[in-house]
Amino acid sequence: xxxxxxxxxxxxxxxxxxxxxxxxxxxxxxxxxxxxxxxxxxxxxxxxxxxxxxxxxxxxxxxxxxxxxxxxxxxxxxxxxxxxxxxxxxxxxxxxxxxxxxxxxxxxxxxxxxxxxxxxxxxxxxxxxxxxxxxxxxxxxxxxxxxxxxxxxxxxxxxxxxxxxxxxxxxxxxxxxxxxxxxxxxxxxxxxxxxxxxxxxxxxxxxxxxxxxxxxxxxxxxxxx
Amino acid sequence: xxxxxxxxxxxxxxxxxxxxxxxxxxxxxxxxxxxxxxxxxxxxxxxxxxxxxxxxxxxxxxxxxxxxxxxxxxxxxxxxxxxxxxxxxxxxxxxxxxxxxxxxxxxxxxxxxxxxxxxxxxxxxxxxxxxxxxxxxxxxxxxxxxxxxxxxxxxxxxxxxxxxxxxxxxxxxxxxxxxxxxxxxxxxxxxxxxxxxxxxxxxxxxxxxxxxxxxxxxxxxxxxxxxxxxxxxxxxxxxxxxxxxxxxxxxxxxxxxxxxxxxxxxxxxxxxxxxxxxxxxxxxxxxxxxxxxxxxxxxxxxxxxxxxxxxxxxxxxxxxxxxxxxxxxxxxxxxxxxxxxxxxxxxxxxxxxxxxxxxxxxxxxxxxxxxxxxxxxxxxxxxxxxxxxxxxxxxxxxxx
Numbered sequence: 001x002x003x004x005x006x007x008x009x010x011x012x013x014x015x016x017x018x019x020x021x022x023x024x025x026x027x028x029x030x031x032x033x034x035x036x037x038x039x040x041x042x043x044x045x046x047x048x049x050x051x052x053x054x055x056x057x058x059x060x061x062x063x064x065x066x067x068x069x070x071x072x073x074x075x076x077x078x079x080x081x082x083x084x085x086x087x088x089x090x091x092x093x094x095x096x097x098x099x100x101x102x103x104x105x106x107x108x109x110x111x112x113x114x115x116x117x118x119x120x121x122x123x124x125x126x127x128x129x130x131x132x133x134x135x136x137x138x139x140x141x142x143x144x145x146x147x148x149x150x151x152x153x154x155x156x157x158x159x160x161x162x163x164x165x166x167x168x169x170x171x172x173x174x175x176x177x178x179x180x181x182x183x184x185x186x187x188x189x190x191x192x193x194x195x196x197x198x199x200x201x202x203x204x205x206x207x208x209x210x211x212x213x214x215x216x217x218x219x220x221x222x223x224x225x
Numbered sequence: 226x227x228x229x230x231x232x233x234x235x236x237x238x239x240x241x242x243x244x245x246x247x248x249x250x251x252x253x254x255x256x257x258x259x260x261x262x263x264x265x266x267x268x269x270x271x272x273x274x275x276x277x278x279x280x281x282x283x284x285x286x287x288x289x290x291x292x293x294x295x296x297x298x299x300x301x302x303x304x305x306x307x308x309x310x311x312x313x314x315x316x317x318x319x320x321x322x323x324x325x326x327x328x329x330x331x332x333x334x335x336x337x338x339x340x341x342x343x344x345x346x347x348x349x350x351x352x353x354x355x356x357x358x359x360x361x362x363x364x365x366x367x368x369x370x371x372x373x374x375x376x377x378x379x380x381x382x383x384x385x386x387x388x389x390x391x392x393x394x395x396x397x398x399x400x401x402x403x404x405x406x407x408x409x410x411x412x413x414x415x416x417x418x419x420x421x422x423x424x425x426x427x428x429x430x431x432x433x434x435x436x437x438x439x440x441x442x443x444x445x446x447x448x449x450x451x452x453x454x455x456x457x458x459x460x461x462x463x464x465x466x467x468x469x470x471x472x473x474x475x476x477x478x479x480x481x482x483x484x485x486x487x488x489x490x491x492x493x494x495x496x497x498x499x500x501x502x503x504x505x506x507x508x509x510x511x512x513x514x515x516x517x518x519x520x521x522x523x524x525x526x527x528x529x530x531x532x533x534x535x536x537x538x539x540x541x542x543x544x545x546x547x548x549x550x551x552x553x554x555x556x557x558x559x560x561x562x563x564x565x566x567x568x569x570x571x572x573x574x575x576x577x578x579x580x581x582x583x584x585x586x587x588x589x590x591x592x593x594x595x596x597x598x599x600x601x602x603x604x605x606x607x608x609x610x611x612x613x614x615x616x617x618x619x620x621x622x623x624x625x
Contacts, residue, residue, distance in 0.1 A: 049618075049619040049622075052538065054534075054537070054538055054617070054618040054619035054622065055617050055618070055619035055620070074542070074543055075542045075543065075544070078537065078540055078541065078542040078543070079540070079542075081537070081538060081539070081540050081618075082539070082540020083540070087538045087539070089622075093531070093535045093622075095532065095535075097237060097241050098237075106536070106539055107539040107540050109226060109227075109230045109234075110226055110536065110539060110540050110541040110542070110545050111540060112226060112227055114227075154539070158540070
């Protein structure tokens with residue numbers, strides 16, 4: 001359960017300061033599939049990184065399962081990121097030096113999970129996203145769609161309740177994009193909350209709830225049951 | 226994060242930039258090697274010098290000289306021939322005492338030899354010099370009182386000189402020319418495997434009277450003595466100076482007594498200062514290496530900013546990032562330290578081998594070097610690592 005009130009984010013200080021997000025309030029229930037739309041510079045990515053506790057808001061309140069994230073220390077936020085959220089990025093953000101297995105295991109390494117368990121979970125997830133035949137490959141040897149599926153497996157490895165995806169299909173062709181969205185839909189069906197930033201209406205329509213951002217404000221909302 | 230995972234990540238990261246890591250390691254290697262080599266060579270040399278000095282005289286040995294630090298130089302009136310025997314008679318603490326006339330370099334040659342003369346230091350003295358200077362005879366005899374009183378034209382050679390002049394032939398009874406003055410060899414000293422010998426410093430001993438004839442100078446440079454016991458050394462030195470002062474009351478000379486102990490501590494002080502100074506210079510190399518580590522780590526932080534953002538997004542804590550970067554810095558330094566120890570200790574051992582010194586690379590030195598390189602890694606790694614750890618994940622992810 002995510003609850004936000006009057007959330008604002010300002011970059012810089014004084015005259016040069018830019019308000020990336022101003023006064024956003026909303027609630028996202030467990031198991032929702034939400035898409036966030038808006039032109040570039042509308043504050044949608046900033047909003048997503050605030051949701052994922054990648055940065056702290058300038059003002060306002062953000063509660064995760066009733067806990068005020070403003071009161072958490074950096075380490076507690078890291079803990080929250082590790083266990084509650086899974087991130088999927090537009091550019092995949094895989095570690096080019098590591099193979100797919102190790103890329104998926106990465107969050108578990110920092111969570112202190114042992115080697116054997118890590119390998120088991122990573123392999124299961126890679127099979128699940130249809131990459132059982134790509135366990136030993138380096139990211140550079142994979143197609144864009146495959147890399148993004150590795151990234152999704154990585155996002156899932158800690159079994160997070162919330163998946164945060166920033167333009168996950170932005171670098172993919174429509175077929176690969178559809179595959180990725182199919183996985184998100186499946187994850188949502190399992191009861192996970194999906195929050196997805198996109199500027200493509202076709203992608204946004206996968207979500208049951210669409211939020212529209214403009215100039216750092218939440219300007220509209222559509223619900224498709 | 227578990228230790229084995231940390232180790233693997235650090236290893237992977239360093240291996241990904243192996244040339245860069247290698248060059249950084251070279252910097253640390255040079256620094257550590259320089260420090261180890263200097264310290265080891267310094268300690269070895271010092272030990273050798275100290276043991277050398279100990280062989281020069283007994284621990285009851287002392288000498289009376291003028292105060293050279295005041296710019297004084299001995300003249301004909303400074304010491305009298307009788308001073309030595311008088312001090313020996315008057316002070317119960319003094320066992321032996323000998324006057325010394327000295328020339329730092331004289332030439333010796335065989336009568337009909339066409340070879341170049343051999344250079345040696347000349348010591349003109351009395352029989353008491355033998356116990357004072359720890360001289361042991363290989364063959365023949367040392368100077369006698371009769372030799373001194375009769376200006377006897379006799380010499381005692383050290384082992385090196387005897388060998389150079391006579392080879393394997395028997396030197397006793399043979400003639401040598403000291404500064405073109407014929408003299409008979411009456412004694413040869415035992416060989417001392419000391420630094421002085423290897424540096425070709427040779428000594429020849431003459432009756433002080435004969436020496437003064439050769440040198441055409443009545444100046445006595447110093448009195449050397451032996452106290453009856455080590456405990457009596459201060460009294461022996463005090464008595465000697467008191468007697469000299471009363472006998473030369475008109476003299477402006479400041480008689481100065483120095484024991485072997487004093488010499489040892491002075492030399493030991495000097496050598497340790499030298500070692501420290503050179504060590505400090507070597508430490509500069511280590512600091513330069515450390516700055517190299519810091520530089521490379523700062524580059525790594527900048528290059529991997531996005532990666533740091535990603536790791537934080539995936540749940541890595543500040544501490545994890547810190548450990549990772551510190552680990553890399555320390556690993557660079559430890560590897561550099563290892564090669565530095567090998568190189569430095571190896572160099573020191575080689576020097577010790579060729580200089581015939583005792584090898585003085587102790588386990589402590591090596592342990593210290595490793596500790597030091599780890600400390601260098603921590604010190605120079607902490608700033609880059611904390612910069613990496615302090616990055617905001619969102620900002621780091623936006624970094625290109």
